[in-house]
Amino acid sequence: MTRTTTTTARGPASPRAMMQALAGLSAAQHALLDEISRHPRPVTVADVAAAMGLHQNSVRDSLAVLVDARLVARTRLPAVGRGRPSWAYESVAPTQAAALSREFADVCDAVAEHLATTDPDPEGAAHDIGVRWGRRMMDLLAAGPQAPADDLVDAHAGRIRLLMSSLGYQARADEPTRITLHQCPLRTEGAVPVPLVCQMHRGMLDEMLQTMSGGAVVGTLTPFAGADYCMIEVGASS
Template structure:
């Protein structure tokens, strides 16, 4: 079922914000064009929404909307999520905004779970990593049509999860994660929270190669976390 977004030209708060608020910047430091910023604000206000929802709401051509949405996804501003199934057939995709550097509302829950695991499990790090592997496998399963090299897949999926990844400039095939969606929890229980994230990446790469693995070096002094992907030996 499509979202009932207002038609082009209607008087909405989101339209006013798009007209007067400062446009954000892409990963290259360039300010968003007005069309891209408008689409981002539509998703932030009404999301999760489909591409056709946004075409109807803005009056823009579908190809134009798709191009801007994909760019916003590559910039880490948006992610795609599966819609709830409606009848037969594979459920479609919806667009959802990725929160900027704000306190994640689940950070407190994550910290409580990490504390509980630390006290209840004989080896909480191992248990946390195993949970992360299952999580990563589920994420990869939701993207069965993903193509390209494994590192590109990891960057794509980690971007959708809010980690702001990019290839490391001087570390081979490594990836730098500039953002942690659960930073508050990771700062206090980095062993458990980072083990979950490391396991998540391992689960993703094992969707391509069962013997592959990942190693996460968290919260480095020079900024961000460094992620190494290991192919099967």
């Protein structure tokens, strides 16, 4: 008999918990994280309280929340004289979730630039990456509303809109089968995405509609269809 063993994944954690923690901070906690992030070396409660003009107890309470959320780490300082050694605190997280989005966008641009210079068929390779990406979205599709058989195209368009909005694209239904995307998580502020990134999006859309409808419904993605949006049009396959 063959025995199967399960191993626990090791290594750094994913950023999901960090992003959730950042989103849940109060204004005071966020201000404290900003202050600590300005210092290249660990700082004490007294240091932070003096810099921000706050009572040490208020700083200590907010720091406890940041430490529990793993946005700030603390270490004991060497003992000096009598009494308990002080804690020193340092930021171990970005102060804004946007920093994580920027990193993801930069990685996608780098992958696209690599394909453009090394692959004999960069558009095909980018589309294939999008197809694989779309397959990873199937768990989100399965959790969403199911398309009724009597309203096939409109219902699938609605599911795509909901999914794209959940992924951060600010998707709106201009018409039952026309979706406009007013935000792109793969775009850095003030920069236009590398064209092959749009091809990855096409692959993702193709795979999601293929899986959802069994090939009965197809979609067309038009990058920069308007001044501030891209557009998806969904229709029955011919």
